[in-house]
Amino acid sequence: MGIQEQYRSEAAGLLSSGAVKLVIGFGEGSTVERRRPVFVRTPAETERLVLDGGCVANLSTYLLTEGLLSDGKSVAVFLKPDGIRSINILAAEAQLNPEQVVIFGFDIEEGQVRALEGRKASDFAPVIGVAKAAGLSAELQKEAELLDQISAAERFEYWKDQFSKCIKCYACRQVCPMCYCRRCIVDVNQPQWVNTSSHTLGNFEWNIVRAFHLAGRCVACGGCDRSCPVNIPLRLINHRMAKEVLDAFDYYAGECAEQKPVLATFRQDDPETFIL
Amino acid sequence: MTRILPKNRLDDCIAAWRSAGFSVLAPVRRSDLSRFEEVERSEDMALDLVLTERTIKDHFFPQTEPLIKYSIKKHDIDTQEMVPPERKRVFFGVRPCDASGLAIDDPLFGWDYRDEYWFKRRDNAVIVTIACTTSDDFCMCSSVNLSPDSTKGSDVMLRPLQNGSGWQVEALSDRGNALLGPISSILKEGSDATASTASVPVRFDVDKVMAWLADPASFESHFWKEISVRCIGCGSCTFLCPTCHCFDIQDEGDTYTGIRRKNWDSCSFPMFTMHTSGHNPRNTQSTRWRQRIMHKFNYYRGKFGVNSCSGCGRCTRQCPVDMGITETLQAITNLTK
Ligand code: SF4
Ligand code: SF4
Ligand code: SF4
Numbered sequence: 001m002g003i004q005e006q007y008r009s010e011a012a013g014l015l016s017s018g019a020v021k022l023v024i025g026f027g028e029g030s031t032v033e034r035r036r037p038v039f040v041r042t043p044a045e046t047e048r049l050v051l052d053g054g055c056v057a058n059l060s061t062y063l064l065t066e067g068l069l070s071d072g073k074s075v076a077v078f079l080k081p082d083g084i085r086s087i088n089i090l091a092a093e094a095q096l097n098p099e100q101v102v103i104f105g106f107d108i109e110e111g112q113v114r115a116l117e118g119r120k121a122s123d124f125a126p127v128i129g130v131a132k133a134a135g136l137s138a139e140l141q142k143e144a145e146l147l148d149q150i151s152a153a154e155r156f157e158y159w160k161d162q163f164s165k166c167i168k169c170y171a172c173r174q175v176c177p178m179c180y181c182r183r184c185i186v187d188v189n190q191p192q193w194v195n196t197s198s199h200t201l202g203n204f205e206w207n208i209v210r211a212f213h214l215a216g217r218c219v220a221c222g223g224c225d226r227s228c229p230v231n232i233p234l235r236l237i238n239h240r241m242a243k244e245v246l247d248a249f250d251y252y253a254g255e256c257a258e259q260k261p262v263l264a265t266f267r268q269d270d271p272e273t274f275i276l
Numbered sequence: 277m278t279r280i281l282p283k284n285r286l287d288d289c290i291a292a293w294r295s296a297g298f299s300v301l302a303p304v305r306r307s308d309l310s311r312f313e314e315v316e317r318s319e320d321m322a323l324d325l326v327l328t329e330r331t332i333k334d335h336f337f338p339q340t341e342p343l344i345k346y347s348i349k350k351h352d353i354d355t356q357e358m359v360p361p362e363r364k365r366v367f368f369g370v371r372p373c374d375a376s377g378l379a380i381d382d383p384l385f386g387w388d389y390r391d392e393y394w395f396k397r398r399d400n401a402v403i404v405t406i407a408c409t410t411s412d413d414f415c416m417c418s419s420v421n422l423s424p425d426s427t428k429g430s431d432v433m434l435r436p437l438q439n440g441s442g443w444q445v446e447a448l449s450d451r452g453n454a455l456l457g458p459i460s461s462i463l464k465e466g467s468d469a470t471a472s473t474a475s476v477p478v479r480f481d482v483d484k485v486m487a488w489l490a491d492p493a494s495f496e497s498h499f500w501k502e503i504s505v506r507c508i509g510c511g512s513c514t515f516l517c518p519t520c521h522c523f524d525i526q527d528e529g530d531t532y533t534g535i536r537r538k539n540w541d542s543c544s545f546p547m548f549t550m551h552t553s554g555h556n557p558r559n560t561q562s563t564r565w566r567q568r569i570m571h572k573f574n575y576y577r578g579k580f581g582v583n584s585c586s587g588c589g590r591c592t593r594q595c596p597v598d599m600g601i602t603e604t605l606q607a608i609t610n611l612t613k
């Protein structure tokens with residue numbers, strides 16, 4: 001039995017025993033290549049679940065749908081290691097109770113799906129340990145280094161050009177599991193702290209605010225980057241932030257549910273290289 | 277015999293229009309994004325795209341636009357309108373859906389008063405449309421009573437020749453006719469066959485959709501919840517749409533000086549309908565999605581006699597969670613089978 005069939009039948013079992021009320025997984029999309037989130041509530045519907053190399057989205061975002069977990073019941077969700085790290089962060093930030101989340105873990109290597117052992121977020125500690133040891137994405141590092149090689153002025157021009165494309169659709173925020181604020185700072189309008197205009201200045205404000213709020217929290221799932229309708233390489237911003245916290249504080253976001261948020265804690269031996 | 281614009285004379289054509297005082301805008305691909313921008317040479321044009329990612333709407337109703345400058349001194353308030361300058365522009369290589377989008381929005385911007393910010397640009401623009409010979413899985417013009425060679429909203433229609441050497445030219449309006457003046461020596465007579473237009477399947481039954489939406493019982497249907505459950509409520513389907521036209525007015529500056537701006541807004545956002553009291557009449561994504569569909573295929577038609585969708589398919593093409601309007605309209609069609 002392939003992993004897709006195995007997970008389908010386990011999901012059906014969880015639903016029929018009442019262990020979970022809902023399974024959030026992937027289903028067929030509007031084209032042959034596309035996969036989309038599906039929400040399965042009955043054992044029969046588990047037939048719709050698909051698991052293959054196209055299932056790249058981080059579905060943990062949906063767990064924060066208002067009221068979903070407030071009845072104390074459990075929900076099952078299909079997650080890659082990046083999504084499991086999101087669960088750890090959300091637990092550490094008191095946004096959900098990880099006991100209510102049953103995980104169908106998987107990973108994709110060269111287009112092939114591999115099952116990950118475990119059901120609770122804490123079961124996957126070894127997988128996340130391996131991911132941390134492997135380091136940040138070498139591919140992204142290469143792309144980021146191209147930017148490091150140019151002068152600061154050229155880099156500024158590069159981002160100005162990229163941000164000038166932003167239309168403030170907030171798809172990057174909406175798709176992100178870490179962007180869970182019920183009222184994002186850019187939507188606080190009494191007074192309007194951040195301009196809503198998507199001129200270049202406004203777009204800088206927005207993207208910088210978001211980058212700061214995601215530093216040490218982003219799990220590099222790539223959701224924002226894939227969602228941006230104007231193709232701004234948001235992955236490079238995320239990568240840079242992740243590299244900063246890793247190099248400075250040996251911090252890898254979402255290692256476990258007990259991990260303290262990097263920007264809300266300090267250690268006596270934290271480097272103070274930026275303090276004169 | 278019809279008039280032909282030879283492809284190898286495109287640069288002369290651009291030069292002729294430019295010396296007649298026009299800016300020429302065409303599809304370009306720059307910084308990993310396809311959109312309409314001013315061009316000086318034909319080699320910068322990306323005419324082989326099915327559709328640009330951004331619409332030409334951006335050039336008539338920009339994402340952020342200054343309306344007035346204000347300054348307040350003691351008891352004096354000084355305001356200065358910032359109506360855009362009159363600038364003659366040719367939009368070359370527009371697709372029929374985007375051209376239609378402009379025509380769909382015209383009545384809205386001219387309804388209770390004439391929006392000068394829209395019409396200053398509209399009245400000075402000439403839309404040169406190229407009929408589509410290719411399409412993708414998301415194009416749906418044929419489902420909304422348009423087609424890959426519909427002329428709605430266009431001033432000049434170009435139909436690609438089968439042999440790829442140029443386009444058959446047809447002027448559709450006075451403005452279109454006038455635009456052909458400066459290039460009359462470039463155009464030649466010919467009888468070359470035109471290429472067949474893209475075949476875009478009809479994806480839903482728009483009459484059934486309209487009938488179902490008009491039924492008052494549909495408003496509270498459970499259908500809206502089912503169809504919208506994975507929508508994450510971003511604004512990208514509305515912002516990339518050639519007909520979506522909602523905006524918000526914002527003052528930027530301080531108490532004494534500043535600029536009042538018109539910024540795109542989206543019915544997908546909870547803030548769109550949030551009252552000062554904190555009450556929100558559309559407080560779930562399903563009610564917001566319903567509004568989007570109702571507005572396009574029911575309310576807009578009621579007011580202006582036309583649906584507010586030109587079938588470009590962008591809302592489905594780029595939706596981060598593979599939603600978009602097509603599937604909803606297909607589902608409604610099936611509901612009423
Ligand atoms: S910022 Fe982007 S890559 Fe990082 S967790 Fe959010 S959606 Fe994923
Ligand atoms: S998804 Fe892209 S265009 Fe939309 S707000 Fe984010 S950066 Fe801007
Ligand atoms: S349908 Fe898609 S693009 Fe539109 S608001 Fe929902 S998630 Fe965003």
Ligand code: SF4
Nearest residue numbers: 517585586588589591
């Ligand atoms: S609703 Fe969708 S298909 Fe229709 S015009 Fe707008 S973006 Fe295009």
